Amino acid sequence: MSQDNIVIVIDPGHGGLGGGSDDGASYNGVMERYINIATAKAMYEELSKYENVKVYMTRDNPDQAMTLKQRAQFASEVGADYLISIHYNASEEHMIYGSEVWIPSIGKYYAEGYGIGQAVLAEFDEMGLYLKGVKTRVGDGDDEYYGIIRESEKLNITGLIIEHCYIDNTRDYAYYCNQEAYERFGRADATGVAKALGLKSTQLGIDYSMVQAKIKAPVSRVYQDETPPEVVIKSCSTDGNGIVNICLYAIDGESGISHYAYSLDDGVHFSELLPWYDRDGDHEEQITVMNVSGNLAGVVVKAYNNYNLVSTSNRVLLNGINGVFVDTHVQETIESTLTETVPYTLESTMAVSETIASTSAMGTTSSSVAETVTERKEKNISQEASQSSSETTLQEEMMPIMEGEETFHSEVKETGSLADENLRYHNRKTGAVVAGALFVPVVLVIFFKSVLAASVKKWYHKIKETIMNNVERMKNG
Numbered sequence: 001m002s003q004d005n006i007v008i009v010i011d012p013g014h015g016g017l018g019g020g021s022d023d024g025a026s027y028n029g030v031m032e033r034y035i036n037i038a039t040a041k042a043m044y045e046e047l048s049k050y051e052n053v054k055v056y057m058t059r060d061n062p063d064q065a066m067t068l069k070q071r072a073q074f075a076s077e078v079g080a081d082y083l084i085s086i087h088y089n090a091s092e093e094h095m096i097y098g099s100e101v102w103i104p105s106i107g108k109y110y111a112e113g114y115g116i117g118q119a120v121l122a123e124f125d126e127m128g129l130y131l132k133g134v135k136t137r138v139g140d141g142d143d144e145y146y147g148i149i150r151e152s153e154k155l156n157i158t159g160l161i162i163e164h165c166y167i168d169n170t171r172d173y174a175y176y177c178n179q180e181a182y183e184r185f186g187r188a189d190a191t192g193v194a195k196a197l198g199l200k201s202t203q204l205g206i207d208y209s210m211v212q213a214k215i216k217a218p219v220s221r222v223y224q225d226e227t228p229p230e231v232v233i234k235s236c237s238t239d240g241n242g243i244v245n246i247c248l249y250a251i252d253g254e255s256g257i258s259h260y261a262y263s264l265d266d267g268v269h270f271s272e273l274l275p276w277y278d279r280d281g282d283h284e285e286q287i288t289v290m291n292v293s294g295n296l297a298g299v300v301v302k303a304y305n306n307y308n309l310v311s312t313s314n315r316v317l318l319n320g321i322n323g324v325f326v327d328t329h330v331q332e333t334i335e336s337t338l339t340e341t342v343p344y345t346l347e348s349t350m351a352v353s354e355t356i357a358s359t360s361a362m363g364t365t366s367s368s369v370a371e372t373v374t375e376r377k378e379k380n381i382s383q384e385a386s387q388s389s390s391e392t393t394l395q396e397e398m399m400p401i402m403e404g405e406e407t408f409h410s411e412v413k414e415t416g417s418l419a420d421e422n423l424r425y426h427n428r429k430t431g432a433v434v435a436g437a438l439f440v441p442v443v444l445v446i447f448f449k450s451v452l453a454a455s456v457k458k459w460y461h462k463i464k465e466t467i468m469n470n471v472e473r474m475k476n477g
Ligand SMILES: [Zn+2]
Pocket: 013, 014, 024, 025, 032, 086, 087, 088, 089, 409, 410
């Protein structure tokens, strides 16, 4: 064995029987305790085919319990460079699907974790999974939120959590339906790791030394996204024959848009969570809803970012006749929308509100232009903390602000109760993230009126330019 061997510890999450049992996510008879082992074993076998790498597993028996600290200690004892924790996901309302990887938030740990995370998700992408990103999460004391990452980092090991897919959502069913599916994931994990680390395998006839990930270590800690996305219905129409077309604008400059759901009855019922594909990068999607029947009420869309933070769009009224979009209460709609869009920004105010609303003629030419600029004030941290104390404590990989969709696991179990964990998390000064949220301009362009006076257009462009400059400044700052 040469000295430059990379040591990788594969850690199947959860496990144990009796008092110390931890099944992990469990749904319809599929249990993490078992399937994590299946995936980890396949990963172990595949990764062992590469040279200059030594692979271990923390455990290979689903009934064996281990604390997160013990797993990290085991990794340290074998001289691990990486500890890769194998998991599957589930959410409270069983609506979320897709894959994500949690990585350390600091320095070389971040860089190494990010390289592996991206490479693994690229494999999942090829398999057809929906990707929810490579992410960090910082908790109490400005330390890693997830126990296995935190314990690993203490021992100078880069820890990662791979959440392969959701075992409680049919969209991911093909990826968790049987033993072959679990093993396929394990091989994909190994391939991703081999690519990120530039490994070679004579046995497999593979040389990834040219594709090795090279990620620069960030200067400061990389925090999670704590602000919800922006979402606007730009236009909406119906042909009167059961088809509704919605032009949706959604953006999240930090973690990206993950899913959206629409409602045609004023938000009483929403569609399932739909994937957001913005391949051309214009932050817009044309949504066509087929076979719509009954009386249409207000159309509303919810958008989720990759941290499952959710925003609700403006409400648009449809009268159901010949593609006519009727919105006679533009100002009112926008104001109520903004309140909804930043539901947890307790002191959000509309500091600037410029609205240009033309007369709204009924009929096929009904249109208006409305533009609103808001500034967000800093979150009231103490109020947020008291709010969080009433949150459910059943779920462990809990997102701070979610609407009924919370992911549960036990990666943070080791340090105090979850209620504490969440409370402390909410109390954390959000630093750059909140700074970024200050003065975020929200642009709502509902409709262009073709007969707008040139001077009004000029005014509009000037405002837009100012906003874009602000956005650029934020990005650069
Ligand atoms: Zn898990």
